[in-house]
Amino acid sequence: MAAISGGTGPDPEAGAAAPTQSNASITHRARSVLAIRAFRRLWGVTYLCSVGDWLSLLALTGLVTKLTEGYQAQSFAFAGVVLTQLLPGLLFAPLGGLLADRFDRRKIMVICDVLRCGLFLSIAIVGTTWWLFIGNFLIGCCALMWIPSKDSAVPNLLRRPDQVETASQLGMVMTYGISVITGAGLYAAITGITTNLDIQPDPAGLGIAKIILVINGLLYLTSAILVATRIPELSLRDPGSPARRERRNEGEKSGFTAMVRDAGRFVRTTPLVRGLLTGLVGAFAAAGALVGSAKLYADSLRGGESTFGLLFVAMFIGLATGMAGSPKLARRLPHNRLFGIAIVLAGLVMCLVALSPHLAVSLATVMVVGACAGAAFLTGVTIIGSQIEDAIRGRINAIYQALMKIILAGAMGLTPVLVGLVQPRTVIVWGREMTIDGTRPVLLAAGLLAAVVGVLAYRQMDDRRSEPIIADLLAAIRRKPRRSTGLLIAVEGDTVQDTAVQASLLADWLRRPGTKEVLLASDPALDDERLQAVLSGAQLDGARAHALVAAAVRADIVERQIRPALERGALVVMERFVDSPLAHLSAAADLDPAELEGLADWATARLRPDVTVLLDRDPSTLPEGRSRQPQHHWHVQRVLTEMASAEPDRYVVVDGDGAPEDVAVRVRLAVQAALAGRRLASLVPSDGAAPVPASAVPKVET
Numbered sequence: 001m002a003a004i005s006g007g008t009g010p011d012p013e014a015g016a017a018a019p020t021q022s023n024a025s026i027t028h029r030a031r032s033v034l035a036i037r038a039f040r041r042l043w044g045v046t047y048l049c050s051v052g053d054w055l056s057l058l059a060l061t062g063l064v065t066k067l068t069e070g071y072q073a074q075s076f077a078f079a080g081v082v083l084t085q086l087l088p089g090l091l092f093a094p095l096g097g098l099l100a101d102r103f104d105r106r107k108i109m110v111i112c113d114v115l116r117c118g119l120f121l122s123i124a125i126v127g128t129t130w131w132l133f134i135g136n137f138l139i140g141c142c143a144l145m146w147i148p149s150k151d152s153a154v155p156n157l158l159r160r161p162d163q164v165e166t167a168s169q170l171g172m173v174m175t176y177g178i179s180v181i182t183g184a185g186l187y188a189a190i191t192g193i194t195t196n197l198d199i200q201p202d203p204a205g206l207g208i209a210k211i212i213l214v215i216n217g218l219l220y221l222t223s224a225i226l227v228a229t230r231i232p233e234l235s236l237r238d239p240g241s242p243a244r245r246e247r248r249n250e251g252e253k254s255g256f257t258a259m260v261r262d263a264g265r266f267v268r269t270t271p272l273v274r275g276l277l278t279g280l281v282g283a284f285a286a287a288g289a290l291v292g293s294a295k296l297y298a299d300s301l302r303g304g305e306s307t308f309g310l311l312f313v314a315m316f317i318g319l320a321t322g323m324a325g326s327p328k329l330a331r332r333l334p335h336n337r338l339f340g341i342a343i344v345l346a347g348l349v350m351c352l353v354a355l356s357p358h359l360a361v362s363l364a365t366v367m368v369v370g371a372c373a374g375a376a377f378l379t380g381v382t383i384i385g386s387q388i389e390d391a392i393r394g395r396i397n398a399i400y401q402a403l404m405k406i407i408l409a410g411a412m413g414l415t416p417v418l419v420g421l422v423q424p425r426t427v428i429v430w431g432r433e434m435t436i437d438g439t440r441p442v443l444l445a446a447g448l449l450a451a452v453v454g455v456l457a458y459r460q461m462d463d464r465r466s467e468p469i470i471a472d473l474l475a476a477i478r479r480k481p482r483r484s485t486g487l488l489i490a491v492e493g494d495t496v497q498d499t500a501v502q503a504s505l506l507a508d509w510l511r512r513p514g515t516k517e518v519l520l521a522s523d524p525a526l527d528d529e530r531l532q533a534v535l536s537g538a539q540l541d542g543a544r545a546h547a548l549v550a551a552a553v554r555a556d557i558v559e560r561q562i563r564p565a566l567e568r569g570a571l572v573v574m575e576r577f578v579d580s581p582l583a584h585l586s587a588a589a590d591l592d593p594a595e596l597e598g599l600a601d602w603a604t605a606r607l608r609p610d611v612t613v614l615l616d617r618d619p620s621t622l623p624e625g626r627s628r629q630p631q632h633h634w635h636v637q638r639v640l641t642e643m644a645s646a647e648p649d650r651y652v653v654v655d656g657d658g659a660p661e662d663v664a665v666r667v668r669l670a671v672q673a674a675l676a677g678r679r680l681a682s683l684v685p686s687d688g689a690a691p692v693p694a695s696a697v698p699k700v701e702t
Helices: 026-034 037-067 071-086 093-102 105-126 129-157 161-191 206-230 242-253 256-269 271-292 294-300 307-330 335-355 359-387 390-419 439-461 469-477 496-510 524-537 543-567 579-589 593-603 630-646 660-675 679-683
Strands: 425-429 432-436 487-492 518-520 571-575 611-616 651-655
Touching (some): 026 161, 026 307, 037 105, 071 129, 093 105, 105 206, 129 359, 129 390, 161 307, 256 271, 271 294, 271 335, 271 359, 271 439, 307 335, 335 359, 359 390, 390 439, 487 543, 496 518, 496 571, 496 611, 518 543, 543 571, 543 593, 579 593, 579 630, 611 630, 611 660, 630 651, 651 660
Parallel strands (some): 487 611
Antiparallel strands (some): 425 432
C-alpha cells in the first residue's frame, strides 16, 4: 500500500504553509489554489485546450454535414465525429499513462499540442471526409496522451494534498462550464458572420468551417508555447519516500511492458483502485445508456420538442451541483465511502427516471442523477490525485480516462440497438398519455447495474468496515465532522534523544508489506528550531509567550501533517506530541498544568493519540551530558507519570532503561497489547516483535 499516498511538489511562491482549508469556503479555497502561479497558468492552458475541444466538435460536425448529402448520411457522419474522438481511448490512453510516468510530462504536452495544431490545419487544407475522420481520430489520440500528463502533474504543483479536490473542481468548472460557453459563443459568433454580415467565403459554406479549424489549431499552438515557456514546474516530480523513489527509478529503467505489468499488478493488489475502476464501469455504462436514449426518452414523455433541451439542462445543473457540494460531504464522509454511495444512489434514482410518468418527475430525478454523477466523478479524480503516488499516477489516470471513454462509447452505441427491440406502447397515467418504449427497460436495467456495481465498489474501497455506514450517514445528515480512519501513536518521554530513537524504530516496524501508509511526523527538534527562531525574532522571553508559540508550532503540525494523514487512513507516529512539551514547560516555568493542557486542547482541536507510549526512564541513569539539571528531569518524569495515571486507557508505560533495541521490543509489545481487541488492532502488524539490530538504531546527536 506504499503507493496509496498523496504528494505535493514545491512551489517557488510558497512561503509558510497556509492553514488547512477543510472548513474554508469554496471561494477561499479556490483563491488559495489559484494563488499558485504554476497552477494558475496551467488552468489558463486548460481553458485554451478545452475551448479547442468543444469548438472542434462543433466545427467538425458542421464541416462533415456539408461534405455529405442526405439526412441519413449526415446522421451517421455526426456519430462518426463523436466516435472517432472516443475510440482512441481503446488504443492510446494506456500509452499516454506510460509516457506520463516515464518521460518529462511537460515535453509530452508540448508535442501533443503541436501535433493537434498540425492535424487541424491539415483537415482544413485537405477538406475531404475521409481525412476528417482520420485526422479527428489522431487528434483524439493526442488528447489521450496529453490528459494523463496534465492530470498527473497537477498534484505536484499544489502546496498540500487537501488542495487536490479544489484543483479538480476548478478544472471541471473550466472544462465543462466556462470553456463550453466560450466555445459555443465563439462558434456562434463566427458562423453568424454569414447571416448577420452577409459574408460567405464560398457558396458551399466550407470556408467558415475551415476558418474555425485554423483558429482551433492556433489555440493548441498557443497552449504548446505557454506550456514550453511559462510552466517549467510541470516537469517536477514528487520525490516522496525512499521506497517511492526506488519504485520510480525502477520504472525509468524498465521497459514499457514491465510498466504495464506493474500497473496491472498495482490495480489487482490495491482494493482502493480496484474499487474505483469497478465503480467507474457501472457509472459510465449507466451514463452512456442515459445519453444514448435521451432523445427517444424525451419523446416518450410527450412534452414537445423542448423536452430534450430541458432534460439536458437538468442534467448539467445536477452535475454542477454535485461537483460543488461533494467537498462539503467529504468533510463528513470519507472519499472512499462517498464514491460508492454516490454511484449506488445514482443507480437507484435512475430507476425512478425509467418509471417516471411525467416530465416534472423526470426533470427532478435526472437532476439528482446528475448531482450523484458529478460527486462520484470529482471524488474519483480526487482519490487518484491525493492518494496515488506520483510514480504510477499517470498510468492510473490513463486507465481511468480510457475506461470512461470506452464504456461511454460502447453504451451509447449499444443503447439504440436495445431500445429498438421493444415496440412502443401508449398508456394513460394520471389522465395523460405516456409512451412505454425501449428506453424504459434499458434505463431501468442501467440503473440496477449502476447500483449493484456501486455496492461492489463500495465494498472494495471501504476501509471502515468496523464503522457502520449508517453512523457515518447520520453524522453527515447532522453536519457532524467525520471521524478519521487512521491511527495516531505518540511517543512521550523526558529526553528528545529517547523519543526520537523509539519513534523512528516504531515507524520502521509499522512499515510492513500490506500495511497502510505510515507517517513519522515532523521531527520535534526541527520544531524547536522554529520555536527559537520565532521567539528570538519577536523578542519574546516570557514563559507564557514561550507556551503560546509552542502551541502554535503544534497546531501547525496537526493541520499540515497529522490530520490530513489520519483522514487518509494512515498510521501516524509522533514523538513528543503534547505531553512532553507540557511537562517541560510546567517544570521550567512553574506554569499551571491545567492551563497548559487547555491551551494544548485548543491548539490541536482536542486531537488526542489513540495510544501514548511513555518511556519511563530513571533520570539518574542519563549520561552526564544529558543530565545537566537533575531536578528538572525528575520533575518532568513525575508530571508525565501523573498524566499516565490519570488516563490509563490511553497510556502504556514502557521501561525506558537499557539498550535502544531492547526498549524498542518493549514498545512494540506494549502497542500490540494496548490495541488488542480494539477496532484499531487490525492497523498494526500482528506478528511477534523480533529483536532490533543495533545497526538499525538511529543515531541522535546529544
